[in-house]
Amino acid sequence: MKITPLGDSALIVRSDEESDDAPERTLREVLATKSAIERARIRGVLECASAYTTVAVFFDPTDAIAQGARPDGVMEWFESHVREAIASSGPKGAPSPARQFEVPTCCEGEFALDLKDVAVSARLTEREVIDLYCATDFQVRCIGFTPGFPYLTGLPEKLFTPRRPIPRTKIAAGSVAIGGGQAGIYPTVSPGGWNVIGRTPWRLFNPEENPPALLRAGDSVRFKSIVRAEFDALHEKSRPRQS
């Protein structure tokens, strides 16, 4: 495990493993590292956030100095507390089982802007693309880009599709998309360059709720193809809970 500074007010804990070799083990290790640091309640640490193979730890350097760290030893002060927190978290017991979500997705008409392009690039029919996509077990590796946007890994190589050369300025909320070797869901209207193959009626981000995001790193996601009538019925309904 390596720890490197991220500017003067944060550091990044890096997992030893490459994400491609053992993605699931890396994900579990990263989540365990994050929770160990959070549980240690290190003074001056403001928050932690995981992303793929790393955990970022955000802190207030002046808090370390107030506790006796020398100004030229602040990074080392936080680093040693973080290492201690990880070391003393003990053997990682059985990880809590991943939450499972089945995301209803309609791949019809204007919801599936780029389904045709994905099918052409995969040399499959549009139906085959949807079937393959909906038979895939995805994992949330990171939430980012916009609030609540899940980066999903697990996409079958056949469906890898390069990002669009010119990003769209407006992608509808709920759009389910493929970007390179990853999949994602746009929680809110935003610009974006991924290939949109469907839309979910679910609301993935709601700042009025706690937590505001439906998904978090570590969750398992599958997509379920629904027809337009089901989409309309589910749309605007109360927010789904984990199954």
Next chain:
Amino acid sequence: MQLTVARAGFLTTVQDTGRAGFRELGVSPGGALDVHGMRVVNLLAGNPETAAGLEITSGNVRFQFPDSRVVAWVGGEYDVSATGLSVPAGRPALLHAQEELSFAGPSRGCRAWLAISGGLDVPVVLASRSSDVRAGFGGWHGRALRDGDVLPLGKNPALSAALIRSLQGARIAPWTAPFEWASPAERSPVLRIVRGNDWDRFTEASRRAFLSVKFVVSPESDRMGARLEGPLLERKNDTELVSEAVVPGTVQVPPGGRAILLLGDCQTVGGYPKLAHVITCDLPRAAQLCPGEQVWFCEVSMAEAHLLLSERTRALETFKIGLSLRR
């Protein structure tokens, strides 16, 4: 009591000291791009440091006051005035009911922060009153202010009420915040950086250019980041990087070689290589970069970055004590 926005200007938003705790879910820290400045104006107005105020980004901006309030502002070189009264940066001023406070400019710099005693009493969303305009929540209905908006104000705190009494005659307090806090905008500023994790991935020529050649701020700059035009910054190879956390101050370089200096509304993660980070102490000056401005970068050690920050924190403590003695 309500504040009327007679003229909203180019981009005026409700901001406080930011939103911590939701990066894991992709929510930016946001808040005033000059968090330190926001604290200072709140203290000057008699508010808690974390009260919500306004961030003004150029243009003609005018507010009408419902009752007597202490205001204070810091930032770029704006002409700020109230009926026949010029309000200098970094000094508390008394405004009476129905009076209008106007901002014009800036002739230098980019943004200004205004605190009004009592603070803007907009709902707290995800632990902050800051506007996240990109995601469309927080602040005033998740958007920039418009002409005619009417915003709720909190009650004058006891400290502000005392200030209102003591400023009845002079209207402008004789004391002021340190000059570099009140007016952080400079022509062609030199921003101090520490190395980013991907520093060594860049060619030596690019690293040298970054620290010795001026960059010009592009018009495509916003609260997410300042895009910089200048020498193309090249990597030794184009290895794809796994996305990881970025922070305000990060200088990232997308393929193509044009650097972006990230600011408070930046994404929480990014996959572009991180060449450097502007130190926390210099973020107030980074927030003053307007399109067309020139900017230089110079390297400091991590220890120096922390020493500067700890000195500023100590100075802010002294400043608070000074303010409390004046009341």
